[in-house]
Amino acid sequence: MSITLPTAPLKASDFASDQDVRWCPGCGDYSVLAQTRKILAKLGQERSNTVFVSGIGCSSRFPYYMNTYGFHSIHGRAPTIATGLKLARHDLNIWIATGDGDALAIGGNHMLHLIRRNVNVKVLLFNNRIYGLTKGQYSPTTEKGTKTKSSPMGSLDAPMRPLSFALGVGATFAARAMATDVKHLEYVLERAAKHVGTAFVEIYQNCVIFNDGVFDYASEKDHKADTTVYVEHGKPMIFGKNRDKGLRLNRLSPEVVSATDHAADLLVHDEQEPTAAQAFLLSNLSQPSFPEPFGVFRAVEQDTIDTLTHNQIATAKSAAPSADLQDLLNGPETWVTE
Amino acid sequence: MHSDLANGSVPTDSPPADKRSRKQQITVPSVTIRFVGDSGDGMQLVGTQFSDVSALIGNDISTLPDYPSEIRAPAGTVAGVSGFQVQFASTDVFTPGDEVDTLVAMNPAALKANLSSVRTGGHLIVNEDAFVPAELKKAGYTDNPLENDSLANYRLVKVPVDRISAEALKTSGLTPKQIDRCKNFFALGVVCWLYDRPLEPTLQYIEAKFAKKTPAVAAANKVVLQVGYDYSETAELFPVQYRIDKAKLPKGRYRKVTGNEAVALGLVTAAKLAGKELFYGSYPITPATDILHNLAGMKAHGVVTFQAEDEICAIGSTIGAAYGGALAATGTSGPGMALKTEAIGLAVMTELPLVIVNVQRGGPSTGLPTKTEQSDLFQAVLGRNGECPCPVIAATSPSDCFNAAVEASAIAIRYMTPVILLTDGYIANSAEPWLIPNVSDMPKIKVEHPTDATTYHPYSRNEDGARPWAIPGTPGLEHRIGGLEKEDITGNLSGDPANHHRMVTLRAEKVANVRPAGASYLMTGPEQGDILLLGWGGTHGAIKAATLALRAQGVSASACQVRYVNPLPQQLGELLKRFKRVLVPELNLGQLATLIRARYLIDVVSFSKVRGQPFAVSEIVRAANECLEGKHPVIAAEPIGKSEPATCEG
Numbered sequence: 001m002s003i004t005l006p007t008a009p010l011k012a013s014d015f016a017s018d019q020d021v022r023w024c025p026g027c028g029d030y031s032v033l034a035q036t037r038k039i040l041a042k043l044g045q046e047r048s049n050t051v052f053v054s055g056i057g058c059s060s061r062f063p064y065y066m067n068t069y070g071f072h073s074i075h076g077r078a079p080t081i082a083t084g085l086k087l088a089r090h091d092l093n094i095w096i097a098t099g100d101g102d103a104l105a106i107g108g109n110h111m112l113h114l115i116r117r118n119v120n121v122k123v124l125l126f127n128n129r130i131y132g133l134t135k136g137q138y139s140p141t142t143e144k145g146t147k148t149k150s151s152p153m154g155s156l157d158a159p160m161r162p163l164s165f166a167l168g169v170g171a172t173f174a175a176r177a178m179a180t181d182v183k184h185l186e187y188v189l190e191r192a193a194k195h196v197g198t199a200f201v202e203i204y205q206n207c208v209i210f211n212d213g214v215f216d217y218a219s220e221k222d223h224k225a226d227t228t229v230y231v232e233h234g235k236p237m238i239f240g241k242n243r244d245k246g247l248r249l250n251r252l253s254p255e256v257v258s259a260t261d262h263a264a265d266l267l268v269h270d271e272q273e274p275t276a277a278q279a280f281l282l283s284n285l286s287q288p289s290f291p292e293p294f295g296v297f298r299a300v301e302q303d304t305i306d307t308l309t310h311n312q313i314a315t316a317k318s319a320a321p322s323a324d325l326q327d328l329l330n331g332p333e334t335w336v337t338e
Numbered sequence: 339m340h341s342d343l344a345n346g347s348v349p350t351d352s353p354p355a356d357k358r359s360r361k362q363q364i365t366v367p368s369v370t371i372r373f374v375g376d377s378g379d380g381m382q383l384v385g386t387q388f389s390d391v392s393a394l395i396g397n398d399i400s401t402l403p404d405y406p407s408e409i410r411a412p413a414g415t416v417a418g419v420s421g422f423q424v425q426f427a428s429t430d431v432f433t434p435g436d437e438v439d440t441l442v443a444m445n446p447a448a449l450k451a452n453l454s455s456v457r458t459g460g461h462l463i464v465n466e467d468a469f470v471p472a473e474l475k476k477a478g479y480t481d482n483p484l485e486n487d488s489l490a491n492y493r494l495v496k497v498p499v500d501r502i503s504a505e506a507l508k509t510s511g512l513t514p515k516q517i518d519r520c521k522n523f524f525a526l527g528v529v530c531w532l533y534d535r536p537l538e539p540t541l542q543y544i545e546a547k548f549a550k551k552t553p554a555v556a557a558a559n560k561v562v563l564q565v566g567y568d569y570s571e572t573a574e575l576f577p578v579q580y581r582i583d584k585a586k587l588p589k590g591r592y593r594k595v596t597g598n599e600a601v602a603l604g605l606v607t608a609a610k611l612a613g614k615e616l617f618y619g620s621y622p623i624t625p626a627t628d629i630l631h632n633l634a635g636m637k638a639h640g641v642v643t644f645q646a647e648d649e650i651c652a653i654g655s656t657i658g659a660a661y662g663g664a665l666a667a668t669g670t671s672g673p674g675m676a677l678k679t680e681a682i683g684l685a686v687m688t689e690l691p692l693v694i695v696n697v698q699r700g701g702p703s704t705g706l707p708t709k710t711e712q713s714d715l716f717q718a719v720l721g722r723n724g725e726c727p728c729p730v731i732a733a734t735s736p737s738d739c740f741n742a743a744v745e746a747s748a749i750a751i752r753y754m755t756p757v758i759l760l761t762d763g764y765i766a767n768s769a770e771p772w773l774i775p776n777v778s779d780m781p782k783i784k785v786e787h788p789t790d791a792t793t794y795h796p797y798s799r800n801e802d803g804a805r806p807w808a809i810p811g812t813p814g815l816e817h818r819i820g821g822l823e824k825e826d827i828t829g830n831l832s833g834d835p836a837n838h839h840r841m842v843t844l845r846a847e848k849v850a851n852v853r854p855a856g857a858s859y860l861m862t863g864p865e866q867g868d869i870l871l872l873g874w875g876g877t878h879g880a881i882k883a884a885t886l887a888l889r890a891q892g893v894s895a896s897a898c899q900v901r902y903v904n905p906l907p908q909q910l911g912e913l914l915k916r917f918k919r920v921l922v923p924e925l926n927l928g929q930l931a932t933l934i935r936a937r938y939l940i941d942v943v944s945f946s947k948v949r950g951q952p953f954a955v956s957e958i959v960r961a962a963n964e965c966l967e968g969k970h971p972v973i974a975a976e977p978i979g980k981s982e983p984a985t986c987e988g
Contacts, residue, residue: 017818019830048813053658054820063818064831069810071661072820073654074684080646080654084666085810087642088617088659092810110654113647309642316637323638325610326777329603331593334774335394338589 012037015047017067023058028179028205029126033065035186036095036124040068043193050093053082055102058133059126059205062097076107079114082121083305090306093193094121101131104140104162116169117305118197124189125162125200126179128207129214136210148210163283163297166200167276173199174279175296179206180219184230184294191296197304218292227287231295236266239291247290254281256290271299361571361579363534368427369582370435371529373522374452375444376413377406377420380522385422386769388526391539392426393594393771396584399426400879401769402434402952407624407707414476419451426533428583432879434768436954440532442525444468444499446477453489461576462492463528465521467500495575499524506565510558523559527566534581537567588773595772597736597765597876598625601669601695602632604743606639609665611744612751612783615640617659617666621652621674624707625763626697629669649677653694657681660690661819663787663809665747669695671763672714673704679722682756686726686845688819689797689805691750691757693743698762700950709950710764712875713926718758719904719933725842727849729753730904732760732875734860737772739765742901745855748783753852754804760903762925764952765876791815796829803848850905858907863889863896866916869966872942873923874900874930877953881923884958895962900930911938921945921965923958947973 015037023029040050050068054060056075063070069092073081078096086094096114103111103125114121130148131137138148138155141162145154166174173195177188185203192199204215218228229239229247237247238259246259246266259266270278279298286292317323373385382403389401402423411418425435437457443449445468456462469484483489484496503521510517523544530537541560548556570576595603609616618641620630634643642664646652652668660666670678675696685692698714700706718730729749733742739761746757788794788806791814797805808815817829825832826840860878862885869888873881878899885897898913900906907913914920914934920942922931928944935942945961947953961971 046813047816049811051810063820067816069816070818070820071658071688072818072822073657074680074821077650077654077681077684080651081658081661083646083651084617084619084644084655084658084660085662086658087644087655088615088664088666089662089810092662109647110651113651309644313637313640313642317640320638325607325639328606328636328639329593329774329777330591331595333390333394334591334593335396336591337396337584337587 009044010041010047012041015040015067017065019064021065022061024209026208027058028128028203028207029059029062031179031182031185032124032126032203032205033062035182035189037066039186039190039193043190045093045193049091050095051085052095052097053078053085054097055107056133057099057102057131058207059097059099059124060102062124076102076105076110078102079107079110079119083114083117083119086119086121086306087309090120090310096121096123098123098125099132100125100127100129100139100141100162104160104165108140112165112169115166115171115198115200118170118172118302120197120304120306122192122195122199123201125202126205127162127202128205128211129159130207130211132207132210161283161286162202163200164280167280167283167298171200171298172197172300172302173296174283174298175200176202176204176294178204178215178219178294181294188296191299195299197302217287227291229291229293231269231282231293231297233269233271233296236263236268237293238266245291254285254290269295271296273298274300361576363579363581365581365583367429367582368425368431368435369439369533369580370423370425370437371440371442371533372421372423372438372452372455373442373525374419374421374448375522376448377411377418378413379420379444380519381420381422381444384522384526385424387540387543388529388535389424389426389769390543390594391530391535392424392582393592394539395535397426397428397582398431398585398587398771399424399594399769400431400434402764403767405708412476414445414447414473416447416451416477419448421448421452426582428585430585431770432883433952433955436956440529442529444521444525446474446479446483449483450477450479456492458491460492461495461532462489463495463497463525465499465525466496467498497528497569497575502565502569503562506561507558510561511554512558516555517558520555520558520562524562524566527563527568528570528575530563531567531570532576532580534579537563587771590773592771592773594769595737595740596628596767596769597733597739597761598628598697598767599632600737600739600772601733601743601759601761601766602629602636604740605665605667605693605747606633606636606641607740607777607780608744608747608783609641610639610777611780612665612747612785614663614665614785615642617642617644617656617664619644619646619652619655619659619666619668620670621646621649623649623671623674625699625766626669626671626674626695628766629695629697649674650681653678653681653685656692657685657688657690660685660692661688661810663807665751666691667693667695667747669697671697671699671707672701672717675714675717682728683722683724683726684821685756686722686728687821687823689754689845691754691807693746693750693757693759695743695759695761697766698760700763700948706950708763710762710876710952711925711948711950712762712877713929713948714760715874715903715926715929715933718760725846727846727904728756728758729849729852729902730758730760732901732903733765734875734878734899734901736765736768736770738878738901740772740775741856744780748855749852751783751785751807752804752855753802753848754807755849760875762876787812788815795827797824798827799844803844803851852905854902854907856901858900858902859910860899860901861896862886862899865896865913867894867896868917869893869895869919869921869962870914870917871895871897871921871923871958871962872900872914872930872934873897874903877923877925880953880955880958883955884962887955887959888962893962893966903930906933906937914938914940914942919943919965921962921971923947923953923961925953943970945971945973949973949976
């Protein structure tokens with residue numbers, strides 16, 4: 001266990017713990033780990049004030065590889081521990097590392113309430129659309145019909161869209177990144193780190209063992225320009241190798257049109273659109289009908305439960321500045337026996 | 339018990355306390371009264387108020403609210419009957435009373451559901467206006483019991499509560515429905531006269547509770563309270579008035595407290611003694627929710643309460659807060675405890691301090707949500723995966739919940755471990771006078787957070803076997819904890835077989851060597867004799883009263899009430915051997931008895947009651963006598979379905 005105390009500004013490597021990283025060679029998690037260390041150093045965050053909380057799964061090993069405070073908890077419960085920690089210690093920067101099973105299956109209920117309360121923590125959802133640690137069963141994000149060890153004739157459950165879920169329960173920050181697109185991932189993580197409130201980041205991450213190539217359609221150089229759209233605040237939604245395709249709305253339905261013929265009609269991305277309808281629309285676009293969106297879908301400011309909780313306590317304290325424990329024990333009515 | 343009908347009646351020569359009263363007064367040592375009506379009739383309110391007044395004028399009291407789990411079951415039915423019992427006395431009171439001396443019944447269903455609890459010769463104060471054919475039918479009466487001789491063994495006092503209340507309030511401007519809701523105070527006025535209680539505290543209470551929002555309702559309640567009192571006297575409802583002198587309680591300042599209130603106060607006090615702020619994460623569940631309600635009102639004392647989305651988040655948040663350095667606690671009841679089980683294991687593995695309060699109720703599953711039971715002892719001591727011990731403390735009375743909560747917190751911090759505090763639905767909702775401690779006299783709870791990076795190891799241990807409580811925000815002490823097995827001292831992940839055996843043993847030894855932070859058991863009588871009544875937790879009052887009764891009969895009986903269930907008191911094995919027989923009365927099928935047999939190889943005799951109700955003193959006395967005769971005592975048979983039917987919400 002490292003106990004060095006560097007005084008110079010921290011580098012990405014200062015956020016690395018002394019533990020060997022034990023993900024499979026080629027796993028997408030390595031990239032997330034590297035970019036996370038990088039942005040923490042870049043933002044000047046303190047190791048001692050940073051806590052990584054995780055549940056169970058391959059991604060949940062994340063805290064062991066960060067030389068910060070870390071809590072590798074139990075399956076699905078990272079949001080509960082992070083919430084209690086943040087309510088007790090709102091001075092800490094808290095991150096949750098989780099996966100599609102941990103966050104959306106066993107821990108779905110907690111994730112819902114973490115987001116709804118807008119707890120000021122950052123969520124890294126490693127989505128590989130499969131259960132890795134238990135060796136390859138279908139997850140809540142696995143495409144229907146996928147043959148796995150627990151679904152030899154094809155899975156029957158319809159997959160869920162993590163960002164639609166997050167936006168549906170009021171996410172104030174919702175974004176998607178691709179583990180292999182390191183520059184964009186770094187950008188998204190930095191935005192998440194700076195967000196005040198729950199920052200929910202879905203990261204497409206390839207499992208080389210149990211679901212290899214599942215995101216090739218959106219990551220391979222030769223076609224990714226046509227299968228993805230990178231959204232930026234205030235800019236029209238344009239994609240394609242030649243930047244000649246765009247998205248527009250036909251009544252309430254999105255459609256792909258020529259970006260040159262319909263330049264004036266194209267959807268312009270607005271992270272702060274108050275109803276979250278546009279972000280929700282983006283979260284539902286998928287291949288092959290539509291390009292799959294990446295970027296910050298939504299970023300709005302709202303009160304966080306941790307701030308509101310401490311405001312209530314401050315209000316109660318200032319309303320009763322002489323609040324005395326002995327008076328509290330005495331209660332409203334006492335009598336004395338001689 | 340009214341002594342004019344029993345031996346030792348004491349007509350008093352002293353002048354009446356209140357000059358309005360010209361009746362003869364009889365002094366009695368103790369009385370048990372039960373208020374019963376529909377769950378919307380305000381019986382809990384008047385029962386509580388009567389208890390408050392009795393405590394204020396110096397009686398010892400013990401109360402027992404008893405209500406169905408539906409908020410409003412169908413009006414007028416036996417299922418919807420809500421009751422509140424209180425024993426008040428000039429002597430020490432240990433229970434809310436076995437038999438009822440005076441039953442106040444607001445409708446036929448209430449009378450029907452409670453008549454069997456009233457002693458022969460006891461008072462039945464009945465709202466005769468409610469005994470109309472429709473109400474009688476709902477209660478299942480074919481014949482009006484007020485008009486046949488079925489109540490001949492009681493002192494029946496028929497009072498036209500509806501008519502008098504309506505008459506008294508006809509110019510009040512209230513609607514008939516509002517008037518109807520005042521009649522509980524009429525009933526309270528009647529019994530305040532019967533037992534010579536002053537009206538002043540209740541008038542003040544009504545003023546404080548209603549005057550601001552609904553002045554007309556406040557005025558009406560005051561009127562009917564006084565009318566009930568006056569009617570009792572002028573209509574000569576009772577031939578005598580009863581007087582219950584002040585109890586001789588130890589000197590000091592008292593208040594009335596329920597178990598749930600005392601747990602809340604204990605936790606906030608422990609936080610103060612530890613120099614910490616309290617974090618309480620909880621999910622509403624009967625009968626534990628009042629702890630959350632109480633603490634939510636203590637924000638001025640820095641208490642953070644968090645209503646979680648479920649029981650798992652409730653404990654998860656608590657573990658997070660403990661990791662962050664707060665004094666953290668969660669509270670629940672049996673089914674919620676089941677949901678918390680995995681997380682308790684995590685807290686054992688990460689060795690973080692937290693307090694988990696289980697207000698036990700009737701189980702299994704949803705069981706009897708509003709009724710009491712002691713059937714979660716195995717769950718607390720044994721109910722987790724892996725070798726997963728934690729200290730278990732059982733509070734013995736409403737006021738003892740305060741001490742137990744402080745002790746649980748102190749042990750959690752000293753030994754870096756989750757501590758389970760067992761209370762039960764009975765002591766949680768019962769009230770008794772509490773000699774309020776002086777906070778400045780209470781010992782501080784020592785807390786250490788390491789800061790020295792050169793000597794810090796996450797899983798090193800002190801002489802108590804506790805690991806250091808390093809908290810985030812401390813530079814140089816960054817470390818990782820979690821549910822996976824740790825290497826001794828370094829805390830790094832380890833799957834090493836020998837290390838696992840060592841860590842399992844270290845955790846077990848740590849808990850086995852926990853030294854109590856208060857009395858590990860409470861003794862009644864000498865530490866040897868013919869029979870020991872061995873109990874734990876909330877049955878203390880009934881077992882103690884039974885033991886005193888046995889000793890008064892000349893039986894060589896003592897009682898030992900265990901407060902520290904895990905680890906068991908050090909001296910317990912030796913103590914048990916000094917008695918010829920050991921009887922273990924429990925509100926379960928013999929859980930402590932099983933642990934005792936396993937641990938000490940002593941064949942104790944189990945005495946079980948699992949009816950959702952506390953023990954009656956007489957039941958334990960009978961069981962002890964049977965045990966002395968070499969029989970195996972069994973709770974007396976009661977016909978099923980005699981009382982209220984099972985309820986379905988929780």
